[in-house]
Amino acid sequence: xxxxxxxxxxxxxxxxxxxxxxxxxxxxxxxxxxxxxxxxxxxxxxxxxxxxxxxxxxxxxxxxxxxxxxxxxxxxxxxxxxxxxxxxxxxxxxxxxxxxxxxxxxxxxxxxxxxxxxxxxxxxxxxxxxxxxxxxxxxxxxxxxxxxxxxxxxxxxxxxxxxxxxxxxxxxxxxxxxxxxxxxxxxxxxxxxxxxxxxxxxxxxxxxxxxxxxxxxxxxxxxxxxxxxxxxxxxxxxxxxxxxxxxxxxxxxxxxxxxxxxxxxxxxxxxxxx
Numbered sequence: 001x002x003x004x005x006x007x008x009x010x011x012x013x014x015x016x017x018x019x020x021x022x023x024x025x026x027x028x029x030x031x032x033x034x035x036x037x038x039x040x041x042x043x044x045x046x047x048x049x050x051x052x053x054x055x056x057x058x059x060x061x062x063x064x065x066x067x068x069x070x071x072x073x074x075x076x077x078x079x080x081x082x083x084x085x086x087x088x089x090x091x092x093x094x095x096x097x098x099x100x101x102x103x104x105x106x107x108x109x110x111x112x113x114x115x116x117x118x119x120x121x122x123x124x125x126x127x128x129x130x131x132x133x134x135x136x137x138x139x140x141x142x143x144x145x146x147x148x149x150x151x152x153x154x155x156x157x158x159x160x161x162x163x164x165x166x167x168x169x170x171x172x173x174x175x176x177x178x179x180x181x182x183x184x185x186x187x188x189x190x191x192x193x194x195x196x197x198x199x200x201x202x203x204x205x206x207x208x209x210x211x212x213x214x215x216x217x218x219x220x221x222x223x224x225x226x227x228x229x230x231x232x233x234x235x236x237x238x239x240x241x242x243x244x245x246x247x248x249x250x251x252x253x254x255x256x257x258x259x260x261x262x263x264x265x266x267x268x269x270x271x272x273x274x
C-alpha cells in the first residue's frame with residue numbers, strides 16, 4: 001500500500017513537471033483566443049495543417065533551411081569543443097608545467113565571467129578580422145577550449161583515473177597522445193558525452209550570439225528564425241504557428257538527450273564509468 005501511494009505521488013509530481021511541454025504541444029493546435037482563455041492543454045480541435053504552415057515560416061525560407069544552418073554551427077562547434085577541451089584537460093590533469101596554477105586560475109575565472117562583459121571586445125575583434133555575418137565567430141572559438149566548464153568536468157574525470165594506467169601504457173610503447181586516445185578517452189566517455197549534450201543544447205538554444213554576429217536572414221539559425229516569425233509589434237500573428245515552430249525545434253534536443261541519457265547519467269558514477 002505504501003509503494004502504491006508513493007507511485008501515485010511521483011506520478012502526480014511528474015505530471016506537473018511535464019505539463020508545460022504538454023501545454024506547448026496542445027497550444028500549437030489552439031487559436032489565439034483559446035490559448036489565452038484556458039490553461040488546459042487539450043485543444044478543442046486538432047488541425048495538423050498548422051504544422052505545415054509553421055514549417056514554411058513567413059521569412060521566405062523553410063524550417064528545414066534553418067535546421068541546416070543551425071547544424072552547420074552545432075556540428076563543428078561540438079567537434080572543436082570536445083577535442084580542445086579533452087586536450088586542455090589532459091594537460092592540466094596529467095602534466096606539470098610552469099605557471100600551471102596561474103593558468104588554471106584563469107580558467108576558473110573565465111567560467112564565472114559574465115558573457116555581457118566579453119560581447120563588445122569579441123564583436124570588435126571579429127569585425128576587424130572581417131568575419132561578421134558568418135558562422136566563424138560561432139564555431140572557431142571552440143577550437144581554443146573557450147568553455148571552461150567542459151574543461152573543468154573533464155579534469156575531474158582525468159583525476160579519477162589511476163596514473164598507473166598511463167605508466168602501463170608507456171611500458172607497452174604508447175606515446176602521450178596514444179595514451180590519451182586509446183587508454184584515457186574510453187574511460188571518460190560519460191564526461192565526453194556530457195560535453196556533447198551540453199554543447200548541443202546550448203548551441204541549439206543560443207539566441208544572443210547569432211543575433212550579434214549574423215545579419216542575413218538566409219544565414220539565421222533556428223532561434224533567430226523563431227523570433228523573426230513574430231512581427232515587430234508582437235501583434236497580428238498566429239501564436240499557434242509560432243508555438244508549432246517551437247515544438248518542431250524541440251525535437252532534436254529531446255532526441256539527443258534521450259539517446260545520450262544512459263551515458264549522460266553515468267557522469268555521477270565517476271571517471272571510470274563505462
